[in-house]
Amino acid sequence: MLEVSNVTLSYGGVRAIDDVSLTVAKGRIVGLIGTNGAGKTSLFNVISGFTRGDKGSIRFNGAAIENVRPSEIAQLGLVRTFQTPLGFPRMTVLENMLVFSRADAASRGRIFGRSKPDGAILEQAMATLDEFGLASRGNDLVQDLAAPELKMLEFARAMMGDIKLLMLDEPAAGVNPALLENLTSHIRSLRDRGVTFLVVDHNLKFISSVCEEIYAMADGRVIAHGDSADVIANPDVIRLYVGTGGADNSLSKEAEA
Numbered sequence: 164m165l166e167v168s169n170v171t172l173s174y175g176g177v178r179a180i181d182d183v184s185l186t187v188a189k190g191r192i193v194g195l196i197g198t199n200g201a202g203k204t205s206l207f208n209v210i211s212g213f214t215r216g217d218k219g220s221i222r223f224n225g226a227a228i229e230n231v232r233p234s235e236i237a238q239l240g241l242v243r244t245f246q247t248p249l250g251f252p253r254m255t256v257l258e259n260m261l262v263f264s265r266a267d268a269a270s271r272g273r274i275f276g277r278s279k280p281d282g283a284i285l286e287q288a289m290a291t292l293d294e295f296g297l298a299s300r301g302n303d304l305v306q307d308l309a310a311p312e313l314k315m316l317e318f319a320r321a322m323m324g325d326i327k328l329l330m331l332d333e334p335a336a337g338v339n340p341a342l343l344e345n346l347t348s349h350i351r352s353l354r355d356r357g358v359t360f361l362v363v364d365h366n367l368k369f370i371s372s373v374c375e376e377i378y379a380m381a382d383g384r385v386i387a388h389g390d391s392a393d394v395i396a397n398p399d400v401i402r403l404y405v406g407t408g409g410a411d412n413s414l415s416k417e418a419e420a
């Protein structure tokens with residue numbers, strides 16, 4: 164579904180991505196780990212079109228997307244979230260859902276000062292909010308949401324389009340254990356409904372429990388790839404995390420277990 168081949172990106176003298184190749188097969192939940200500055204977000208930015216790589220190719224369902232704009236990439240069904248959830252803080256939760264809907268402006272209705280939103284779109288938005296525990300927040304302003312609710316909204320909003328591949332950037336950051344379980348079950352159920360995932364996170368316990376396959380990056384390069392359990396137990400990966408005291412240290416504990 165997603166094929167990243169030999170992608171390189173430099174910021175001045177810093178090589179943020181150094182000849183990275185990565186594949187995400189349809190229906191998989193793939194993790195991407197690495198300590199701070201490893202190049203994970205830069206890679207997300209290049210895949211989703213927000214940053215143009217210096218070299219390399221990216222194909223999504225067979226189509227070359229390395230020179231395609233983010234909005235067009237999203238329309239192809241490749242959607243990403245951000246470390247800091249984006250949104251329209253002075254609009255309501257429901258309006259934010261409608262903005263992200265794939266429907267045309269007329270169907271999205273009153274957010275553009277026109278008629279009421281199309282019933283089917285509204286129904287989809289309400290059902291999705293309900294699924295993500297935000298049903299009672301529909302009429303509240305996004306600026307009044309608590310951080311975990313904002314995370315859930317970002318996830319819910321992404322579901323308003325016809326998503327094929329969802330790239331999650333640190334979904335577990337700042338999320339309490341109960342919500343994390345909730346998030347994990349959302350990811351699994353969406354996968355069962357046909358969504359493929361690429362997930363970046365520092366919480367290795369979360370990543371290794373939700374992902375079947377992991378890529379590990381360091382200094383812009385892929386240093387390990389394989390089944391989650393194998394990558395978590397990989398000596399280079401352990402050295403990286405133990406050496407920096409990075410992430411939540413669950414890596415070393417899991418590897419020892």
Ligand SMILES: Nc1ncnc2c1ncn2[C@@H]1O[C@H](COP(=O)(O)OP(=O)(O)OP(=O)(O)O)[C@@H](O)[C@H]1O
Nearest residue numbers: 174177178179197198199200201202203204205206
């Ligand atoms: N806009 C930028 N300008 C200059 N350097 C940048 C820029 N964005 C990233 N970098 C550098 O590129 C390297 C990779 O950064 P990146 O944010 O992709 O890493 P990361 O693995 O996502 O880290 P984190 O886990 O902290 O988010 C780092 O050395 C970083 O300082």
